[in-house]
Amino acid sequence: MAIDWKKEIDNYKEELLEDLFELLRIDSVRDDDHKSDESPVGPGPRKALEKMLSFGDRDGFVTKNVDNIAGHIEYGAGDELMGLLGHVDVVPVGNGWDNDPFDPQLIDGKIIARGSSDDKGPTMAAYYAIKLIKKLGLPVKKRVRLIVGTDEESEWLCMDRYFKTEEMPDFGFSPDAEFPIINGEKGMVSLYVSVKGEQDKNASNYLNSFDAGIRENMVPQEAHAEVRFADPEKAEKAFFDFLEHNPVTGTFETLDDGKSEITVLGKASHGSMPEKGVNAGTYLAVFLTQFSFTGQAKGYLALIAEQVHLDFTGKNVGAEHTDEVMGTTSMNAGIMTFTEDTHGLVVLNFRFPRGITVEKIEIAADSALSSYNATIGRGKDKTPHYVSAEDELVKTLLSVYAKQTGFEAHEQSIGGGTYGRILERGVAFGALFPDSEDTMHQVNEFMTVKDLLRAASIYAEAIYELIK
Incomplete structure (x- = not known):
């Protein structure tokens, strides 16, 4: 029939x-x-x-x-x-x-x-x-x-x-x-990258908090930071200049206590295709690296800006690998958090083809990021x-x-x-x-x-x- x-x-x-x-x-x-x-x-x-x-x-x-x-x-x-x-x-x-x-x-x-x-x-x-x-x-x-x-x-x-x-x-x-x-x-695995250390509380620029992302498997659409700048007016001008030259939008507000609240808006996408999104968190980190921070904050922001930003294949951390059938590794910074009392955390979610192991990714990332005073923990993983x-x-x-x-x-x-x-x-x-x-x-x-x-x-x- x-x-x-x-x-x-x-x-x-x-x-x-x-x-x-x-x-x-x-x-x-x-x-x-x-x-x-x-x-x-x-x-x-x-x-x-x-x-x-x-x-x-x-x-x-x-x-x-x-x-x-x-x-x-x-x-x-x-x-x-x-x-x-x-x-x-x-x-x-x-x-x-x-x-x-x-x-x-x-x-x-x-x-x-x-x-x-x-x-x-x-x-x-x-x-x-x-x-x-x-x-x-x-x-x-x-x-x-x-x-x-x-x-x-x-x-x-x-x-x-x-x-x-x-x-x-x-x-x-x-x-x-x-x-x-x-x-x-x-295959899939998330690496939990922690950056520890102390900021100089008397430094001219001080990072109070940083937050981006709600799920490891999503490109963060929003990012927020609270910062004490040496010169808030200069920082605000630099921020809007940054927005003009990058694919993000945002707001900058100076509070009564002298701190500034910054919000950056990008574009969400599935974490397996980070190149299709605009990661608000990494862009915010790149902006903040224009200013001199100390200790933990300096290492945290530099790690994101130098090793994570716009790296969609994990090349910077030694995780890039291509299989002729399954394609190339992808890397998404899905969650980024920082508080002055605890530590900075970046969750890197990898999707990897045949021919590379979770162990190799972890070892390579540990080597690439150790200079930022970072330590790495591994989440649950799935094989290809x-x-x-x-x-x-x-x-x-x-x-x-x-x-x-x-x-x-x-x-x-x-x-x-x-x-x-x-x-x-x-x-x-x-x-x-x-x-x-x-x-x-x-x-x-x-x-x-x-x-x-x-x-x-x-x-x-x-x-x-x-x-x-």
Whole structure:
């Protein structure tokens, strides 16, 4: 039976949008201040998970909630299990939105809301793909399970908990990246660079505080510093001259106590593609290095300005490496903080291909940064993941994509980490198209209705081809 997948999905357009808008209205940013045994990563992510599972209950699927941190919606029968791994948590919203980020708006064909493209929209497209297969009553020989997480943007606690007790799929994909496919994902590690020491409290210029970034995997959009300048008027003039020659904006305010508050605004982007953003923190550090600071502050600002600013591949710290399939290392300074009473911290988030190890990156960075009186600690790491282009999973997904879009189908690797790497035969598949604008992790995030529907159509055919 020939199936017009695009036409069939289009029949569900209004229902799909209604369900998606319900999900988008839930603020599902991880909230550790209000987490509990009943809400392991906060009440918002739990509420989003429950809402997603409620759609499965309504439509007659088998569902399961695992400790309010993950769950699944399942269809079909058979020994083999295909997994679709999506998430309903979102990154913090930041400032500068044209509308409430949790009040979704449909404007000029764009669904504008936090999570519309990462990853509530694509997860809903995958759900409706399974729903269509069920509604059409198509014969299947395998099971397909939409596994829903609530902590993808942070520590993946959801998947750690889920797979302690639940079945590992034999193969599958995550609808949380881009088309035509992501069959290679770089390894990941964050290095915590601490700069200690004492400032001269009687120095003419004194750094009271410095703060930029909210997540390691985001390019900081905002940066703030509180400084006591020897000559505030001269500093203010230099600041606005700096703004004229750099791709940032900002404000400068001198307070009654003689201190000055400086704010720099750049552009957020996903930390795996730092070159697409404008890092407000590194630009602020570069500005401040025009002035003479002492001790810890001097070393901290110099480290950022000299070794981190505009280095998107980790070359300055010895981490740059290129693999012909997986590409080049990326480095993002995602968090920068400084207080006069503690120490300066820079969190460097690396995405690295095959051929270089976490140990080598750490050793190289330690050597490169030691002259700044810096010490390095290592966070959790993930090794590179790759599924051969000759695997039937990859070939089937690419074939369906090419058939439905007419676009070139080819393998590719990314620096972003998706749930696809959890499965030995796991990849990421959509939902961002080559002709789409990527607004993930940015203000005014959106996904077009057109992309939502064509992703759902591709998912439906691809899933059916793999489980029939």
